[in-house]
Amino acid sequence: MEITTQEFKHCDLFKVKGRVDSATAPDFSKALEKANNDGRFKLAVDMSELEYMSSAGFRALLATQRNCKRYNRGELVLVSVPVRIREALELAGFTELFKTFDDPLEAVGSF
Amino acid sequence: MPKTTFPARFEFLDEIRDLVAQVARENSFTEKAIYSLQLAADEAASNIIEHAYEGISNATLDITCDMQGDTMVITMRDTGKPFDPSKVKQPNIKADLSDRQIGGLGVYLMRKLMDEVRYESNSKTGNLLTMIKRRG
16 A cells, blocks of 8 residues: 645545555555644545455544544545445445545545 | 455455455445445454454454355354444434544444344354345
């Protein structure tokens, strides 16, 4: 897994590539937590080059969404979710917990 | 297929998913089914590593992945603490954000993705998880 961050004025855009599983989810979590610890709660996660995500990654998304939405200070949104990952998120009932966008700039512009 | 033994560590989940995908691909499962099989195997192995072995570093996990007719049968054998997936409370997937449980999701996905998930624990031979998926 590889994760890069781009800071915009109103939000942070993360691009996560490769595979997020129990081995790599801690690093994914850490990157999201770091943004929160820096006082940034408007986050977009671009999944266009993500090949795989297990429930370990879903848990990181859920924990971060809770933290972001607390006190209405922000939100985590998902961008370009690949079909297989979207199906798994749907199965877990996660799709209604996250706004999704097809395009990173559209997501950035939504904040 | 003879059993393949993996170190019970998260770094080997990649190889476990590759093993399952290879057998599924050779047997003409759809891409959607291959992803489901990989995810179910990953969730099962992750639970064994996390809950049955609780981080014991030199533990191993034996996996077989075979076709029986048009059905794939994945077995995982470990010698850790008994961990019965059927005893895991089902998460409420309709709950609000604040009430969502963080745990139990892996087992829930395994049950949803596979046609059958069975678990046996034996004091002599250890724990055996069997997961079955028909090619459809």
